[in-house]
Structure formats: structure tokens, C-alpha cells
Amino acid sequence: MTQMILIVEDEPKLAEVLRDYLRHAGFKTFWIVSGSAAVPWVQEHAPALILLDLMLPERNGLEICRDIRTFSSVPIIMITARIEEIDRLQGLESGADDYICKPFSPREMVARVRAVLRRTEVASSFPPVGLTLDQSRYQATLNGYDLDLTAVEFNLLKFLSSKTGQVCTRQQLMDSIYPDERIVADRTIDSHIKKLRKKIALGSSDAEFIHSVYGVGYKFERRDGSVGLSGREVEVP
Numbered sequence: 001m002t003q004m005i006l007i008v009e010d011e012p013k014l015a016e017v018l019r020d021y022l023r024h025a026g027f028k029t030f031w032i033v034s035g036s037a038a039v040p041w042v043q044e045h046a047p048a049l050i051l052l053d054l055m056l057p058e059r060n061g062l063e064i065c066r067d068i069r070t071f072s073s074v075p076i077i078m079i080t081a082r083i084e085e086i087d088r089l090q091g092l093e094s095g096a097d098d099y100i101c102k103p104f105s106p107r108e109m110v111a112r113v114r115a116v117l118r119r120t121e122v123a124s125s126f127p128p129v130g131l132t133l134d135q136s137r138y139q140a141t142l143n144g145y146d147l148d149l150t151a152v153e154f155n156l157l158k159f160l161s162s163k164t165g166q167v168c169t170r171q172q173l174m175d176s177i178y179p180d181e182r183i184v185a186d187r188t189i190d191s192h193i194k195k196l197r198k199k200i201a202l203g204s205s206d207a208e209f210i211h212s213v214y215g216v217g218y219k220f221e222r223r224d225g226s227v228g229l230s231g232r233e234v235e236v237p
């Protein structure tokens with residue numbers, strides 16, 4: 001099936017170049033000029049990926065990205081005109097999967113699109129391979145091993161694993177386990193995560209799943225322990 005890439009860009013010449021290169025690379029494309037039309041279109045159409053310009057008339061890319069994240073984890077690559085913007089955007093937790101700075105080569109753009117699609121396709125299978133979640137019994141099973149979780153830990157694991165590969169902020173995690181908006185300290189989440197990690201470790205000694213993202217929150221992603229800190233270059237003698 002041909003994948004559809006949505007281009008949200010107010011500069012017609014740039015949009016045309018993006019469209020041509022993406023089509024040549026085998027993608028379908030749809031081009032939207034105005035910031036206000038982007039979110040309703042995504043709600044209707046579910047594109048495979050969005051190239052989102054930061055500076056748009058009516059609504060900026062950051063607002064659009066945040067809005068889309070409330071209902072979709074579609075991969076988003078943000079296009080910005082200034083390299084300094086990228087640090088700021090990453091700090092703002094915009095929810096984008098990648099950033100490209102203008103001017104960029106269209107070839108690089110296509111390569112980034114492919115890389116993000118590959119990454120998110122692997123990451124987004126839910127529940128992730130090896131994990132089953134039975135909501136009626138609050139029972140999570142990892143590689144055939146029943147995890148002995150509390151209801152809060154189960155909901156935390158369910159939420160984190162549904163966002164596999166994405167960073168979840170502590171606030172998002174709190175909202176996921178306490179929908180009644182009670183005030184909970186950050187360290188409450190940290191302590192739930194700590195317990196959850198220990199229990200997961202009992203069911204999977206060779207891989208880690210929950211990773212801290214400094215200053216932001218946590219990310220669920222399978223990382224095999226055998227890879228080790230020194231990476232894949234290690235050679236077995």
C-alpha cells in the first residue's frame with residue numbers, strides 16, 4: 001500500500017519540491033497551506049507521516065503538533081527555518097519525532113522520512129511483541145511470565161507500552177493512572193516506575209523496557225541487555 005505523506009507548508013515552491021521528491025520516492029502526498037486546516041484533515045485521513053512547517057499563517061506548527069498528539073501518534077517531522085529553533089523545540093516537548101532545518105536537501109528529507117517511518121513502524125506495534133495485557137484481570141504477561149502488578153502499575157505499563165518509542169512526560173503518566181486529576185508528586189510516579197521495572201525484570205532478564213529520559217519522563221522501548229553499554233561493536237573472541 002502506498003503511504004500518504006501530509007505536507008503542511010505555506011511556501012508553494014518548497015511544498016512543490018517536497019511533493020516531487022516524495023512522489024518520486026514512491027509516496028502519495030497531500031499538501032495543506034494553512035495551519036488551521038491541518039488538524040481537521042489529519043482527524044479525517046490518518047496519513048503515514050506529516051512534514052510540518054513551524055512558521056505557518058493562522059496557527060504555528062508547534063500548536064498543530066500538540067493538537068495532533070492529543071489523538072494520534074502519527075510520526076511528525078518538524079521543518080524549521082533556523083537551526084537554533086531545534087534545541088528550543090526539543091526542550092518544549094512538542095511531540096515531534098524529528099526536525100529538519102531549512103535549507104535542506106530534498107534527498108536528506110526523503111531519507112529522514114524513511115528513517116522515521118522505519119523507526120515508528122517497529123516501535124508502534126501494540127502491545128509490543130512478547131507482552132500481553134488483559135484489562136479485565138489487570139494481568140500483564142511478558143514472554144509467558146505473569147507479572148504480579150497492582151492496578152496502578154498495570155495501567156502505567158499499558159499506557160507506556162501504547163506509546164512505545166515515544167517519550168512520556170511525568171504529567172502524561174500521572175493523567176493516565178489518576179484520571180480524577182488528583183495532585184500527585186513527581187516522585188510518586190518515579191516510585192511506581194521503580195517497582196514496575198523490578199517486576200518486569202523478573203519476567204525478562206535479558207532486556208530492559210522502561211528508560212528514564214532525563215528531565216522529561218520515561219520511554220518504553222525494548223533494549224536487549226546483551227548489547228551492553230559499549231554498543232554492538234563488541235566482538236566475541
Ligand code: CA
Pocket residue numbers: 009010011053054055056
Ligand atoms: Ca513557513
